[in-house]
Amino acid sequence: MGTAGLLAAGSAAAQDSAPKIKGAPEPWQLGLQEAATPVMEEVQDFHNLLLVIITFITVLVLALMLYTGWRFHEKRNPTPSKTTHNTVIEVIWTAVPVIILVVIAIPSFKLLYYEDQVVDAKMTVKAIGRQWYWSYEYPDHGGISFDAFMIADSEIEPSKGELRQLSTNQAVVLPVDTNVRILTTSSDVLHSFAMPSMGVKKDAVPGQLNETWVRIQEQGLYYGQCSELCGVRHNAMPIEIKAVSKQEFEQWVGQMQAKQGITPKDQPQLADAEANAD
Ligand SMILES: [Cu+2]
Incomplete structure (x- = not known):
């Protein structure tokens, strides 16, 4: 009970001129509803960009953790190194997240202003x-x-x-x-x-x-x-x-x-x- 698709089909049969249900949740829906406005199209594009970025970060971190666990296991690495600092890697792990945040911030602010500014409302x-x-x-x-x-x-x-x-x-x-x-x-x-x-x-x-x-x-x-x-x-x-x-x-x-x-x-x-x- 309550499926948009079934109900829409039922109502279409009953009354051909009835308006179609375009924007409603569906059973077992994955992802966002279909975009009905330019703002929602932009929201979906931004969502897709973020999905790529977070997938990349998650896979990279997981791979690093698995590799570290395997490579530095006590069997393979019986005498641990005493290294505490490495300037190059510290610069990289500070700079790369900053760059990622800037890459996200630019489209994010563009979208916020696009949503906010009512241009030429009739x-x-x-x-x-x-x-x-x-x-x-x-x-x-x-x-x-x-x-x-x-x-x-x-x-x-x-x-x-x-x-x-x-x-x-x-x-x-x-x-x-x-x-x-x-x-x-x-x-x-x-x-x-x-x-x-x-x-x-x-x-x-x-x-x-x-x-x-x-x-x-x-x-x-x-x-x-x-x-x-x-x-x-x-x-x-x-x-x-x-x-x-x-x-x-x-x-x-x-x-x-x-x-x-x-x-x-x-x-x-x-x-x-x-x-x-x-
Ligand atoms: Cu309320």
Whole structure:
């Protein structure tokens, strides 16, 4: 029960137009979720670089230890040397780790700044952590707002593609191919807005606004969870993001505004450029 693949297949059969599950954990998953944003692609590249470096270091240290144990065993080396210092080797074992750390630090800092700087955001979503659900606001779209609650285990409908502990009663709808600024904050305790497939994990701190961004490349459903222990129902505040085309997003915005009695003002027209192209 609860396999993303099986559920996705089941829901696809039931309803062809249902959005595909793109970012969710899978049973027996190894490694990271597939990257949905440029940030996550960079995170994976960095992860792969580190994997090569730590594998090399681990193998080298293990080989040195095994060789030393064998070569200097008392049978092969009955009278141990009294050597205590060797300048050359001390310089090497100081300099090489420094070089390795510099090699790691350069891409690491580049990635940190890339994650941090929201370049040319076309719209903003504010995620507010609460015990124990998330509230969302769309300040650029007349202040659409809603609360998203986890669907209880007893009410999960796998035939609809719902995932236990991950699906919510109201997905956060976002347009694809759009730089979206995400602001996180909290109304009570520390929470953390985490989307593994998007390379996002941003603390939600009471009285403070933190900022991150996503640029989702493909339409579909993406899942994350609160990743800061925030109380007894910490497990009950998943994040469900539904990425749709810019046109669909604007339709959704229109529907939400009509439902919430919001008169749209100067809101970003994401689909305009494409719609006016012809
Ligand atoms: Cu939380």
